[in-house]
Amino acid sequence: MMFEVLLSHIENKVDITEDQKNQVQSFFTVKKLRKKQYLLQEGNICKCLSFVSKGLLKSYFLDEKGNEHINMFAFEGWWISDFNSFVHQEKAVLNIDAIEETEVLMITLENYEKMMVEVPVMDRYFRILYQNSLVTKDQRLIVSNSYTAEEKYLQLAQKNPEMIKRVPHNLIASYLGLAPETISRIRKKISLNKN
Secondary structure (H helix, E strand, O other), rough: OHHHHHHHHHHHOOOOOOOHHHHHHOEEEEEEEEEEEEEEOOOOOOEEEEEEOOEEEEEEOOOOOOOOEEEEEEEOOOOOOOOOHHOOOOOOOOOOOOOEEEEEEEEEEHHHHHHHHHOOOHHHHHHHHHHHHHHHHHHHHHHHHOHHHHHHHHHHHHHOHHHHOOOOOHHHHHOOOHHHHHHHHHHHHHHHHHO
């Protein structure tokens, strides 16, 4: 049951046999997180790449004043890590914690590399994910640098309505680089325009 979301995600990207699915599962461990519990703290080494099978996580860094700057949310079917820390086994600059009760499937760097050799289709799967991730990051940079506050919010609401429903508005504000009051003002304006 725990692996259904992962296996479905893999099947949507590549052709994978039942034997390969069983092999893939053997490389992962399961972890459950309470709301607000850390998966990773800044300064620690990111030992695992994590797949969200249930729940919601946020990844963020803190500025010198202690303000949170969210760089991503991870829902069911999303991968999350401090990728630089994971790949190079250096200290993490990101924090990752649970917004909701969450279950993740975790794979160590050693098992990740072993899985790529033993189940070659996973190499293709991750290549597709990395390509998509680069496209998404480019688009996010363009939106961040050239859209108005209202355009940023509306685009997010259109592309990811689930995020608008599940994520508290102060966290959406941080993700968009806006003040919470700005989000409230935009939401009020949208609400008035609907009536």
